[in-house]
Amino acid sequence: MAVDLTDDEEDNPIKDIFVQSTDCQNDAIYSFMADRSFTFKQGLTAADCEQKSDILGTWQFTGSVLNFSSACTIFSSQINLNEDETAFSIESLLNIRDINNQLVEAEVTYTYTKN
Template identity: 35%
Template sequence: MKKLLIQTSCILVLTLLLTGCDIGDDVQCPSPLTGALTSTETDLVGEWVLSAIVAEDAVDLTNDQVSNPSTDIYSQYSACQRDLVYTFGNDRKYKVEQGLTATNCQNKQTLQGTWRLSNINLNLVVGCSTQNTEIEFGENKTTFSQEATVRFNNVDGFTITTLVVFTYTKSE
């Protein structure tokens, strides 16, 4: 289940987790992102909480002795797995926190870096890693979503690869 947590909840962060590796002298690390925010980027400033995870194909992740596959991955996750928050600042700095507000979470994580939004492309830089992903704002720009192909191991031991939409809601 811990492997599943990392694969799904931290889709934007997966490549950023490599920052602790020794990359040698031959690799040029990206510079932190700087500069004034555009009017589109100001829509992303603030705290965004993971609020939905919906798969294209039904998956059963709950070990409840009942075959009940669902496309609602979020409801099948524990409170610690659902506890994912991105905070984007006016200064181009961002942080992502996993498992910090839910009770008794193990594997708590915090990553910090810089960000830029260009059209629908969100670019994140931390250490020597960069991640680009497409996001789509919802109506009134109070939510944003991103898609990713995710491999799940269901309770029967089968691997299911499916398209998943992660939705984040802006905190007030």
């Protein structure tokens, strides 16, 4: 599904949500430690971000399911790990509000790479 998220005077929906998102939204870093703790930081390194996240918790990877536990909440997601284990992707079905304020259901794939 193509979605137009940018208010740029053009009707130009595309499938790449990343290029239409703000630097603050794209500033997302997972850190997985050997002791099974993790951090998720969003909007902390990009300039002038209003919404910031700094989440701590624990993680477990079993089969192809990645489990996160933080603040009494457990989130489980099937992930696709690449062959050399330098990146993983998660697919989610989301309702995204486009530039015309319409809700669009879209399957979104988030890909995180090892830094």
